[in-house]
Amino acid sequence: MSVTPESHSLLEVRQLSCERDGRRLFAGLDFELVPGAALQIEGANGAGKTTLLRTLIGSAGDFSGDVRWNGLPYPRALPQLREALLYIGHQAGVRRGLTPAENLAWYGAGRGEALLALEQLDLYGFEDTLCQRLSAGQNRRVALARLFLPKAPRLWILDEPLAALDTAGVSRLQGQMAFHLSRGGSLLFTSHQAVALAQLQRIDLAAYVPTETEEPFAGGAYAG
Ligand SMILES: Nc1ncnc2c1ncn2[C@@H]1O[C@H](COP(=O)(O)OP(=O)(O)OP(=O)(O)O)[C@@H](O)[C@H]1O
Secondary structure, eight states, X not given: OOOOOOSSOSEEEEEEEEEETTEEEEEEEEEEEXXXXXXXXXXXXXXXXXXXXXXXXXXXXXXXXXXXXXXXXXXXXHHHHHHTEEEEOSXXXXXXXXXXXXXXXXXXXXXXXXXXXXXXXXXXXXXXXXXXXXXXXXXXXXHHXXXXXXXXOSEEEEESTTTTOOHHHHHHHHHHHHHHHHTTOEEEEEOSSOOOOTTEXXXXXXXXXXOTTOOOOOSOSOOO
16 A cells, blocks of 8 residues: 655754754754655764754754654654654664563563564564574664554654664665555655655755854754
8 A cells, every 4th residue: 555645744844953062063054854754864973963953853952943743742742753763763773681582572562573574574583592603684673563563653763773684684674664664654864875765855964064054053952
């Protein structure tokens, strides 16, 4: 089934500026994310891609601008957003003292669902091995296996999901991203790689470098 993106915005970002340690990283960022659409954030190392993602999930403090989820402004929207969110950051969030199957069970997966998801990422046979005995790439795959569970949340925000994956893994993950969009999900991710997805917008943070005249924020985290 293919879903034509609906016109109403789930995530709306207007004139967003973010800073870290008093240094403004980017300014004047505008975008909208509708159901069925994907947005790739690009930029050099240190440009602020992770900071942007962490701002959007409500985990980074300082920003100015107007950010809304389902029409509701931040920070009021954050409880609703978190119900619809699947976020995978640089730190994969894998519990090393658990097995891959146990990690997925923690996210509500039944044993059968977990095994199917792990198989999609070539982790068949490792389901009951402690994650501390798996490689960095395999642990990354354990984190990404959440994307293959049947009850995936509606909004995916993924920081460098394709990093550390081999060619087959990249292709499998791109296929799952396309499936997520086809069922009306939305996707926002960072990547230095070209990604083949229909309905993909790309934003390069290099286009939003702050001008020298812009002062760092004086105080409060939320201007919206
Ligand atoms: N752990 C940290 N402590 C202090 N400042 C940091 C830290 N990590 C990043 N920064 C600052 O925040 C800026 C933005 O970092 P961020 O991680 O958002 O960039 P990025 O575009 O995701 O980079 P990369 O492509 O290397 O992952 C950096 O240029 C750096 O100045």
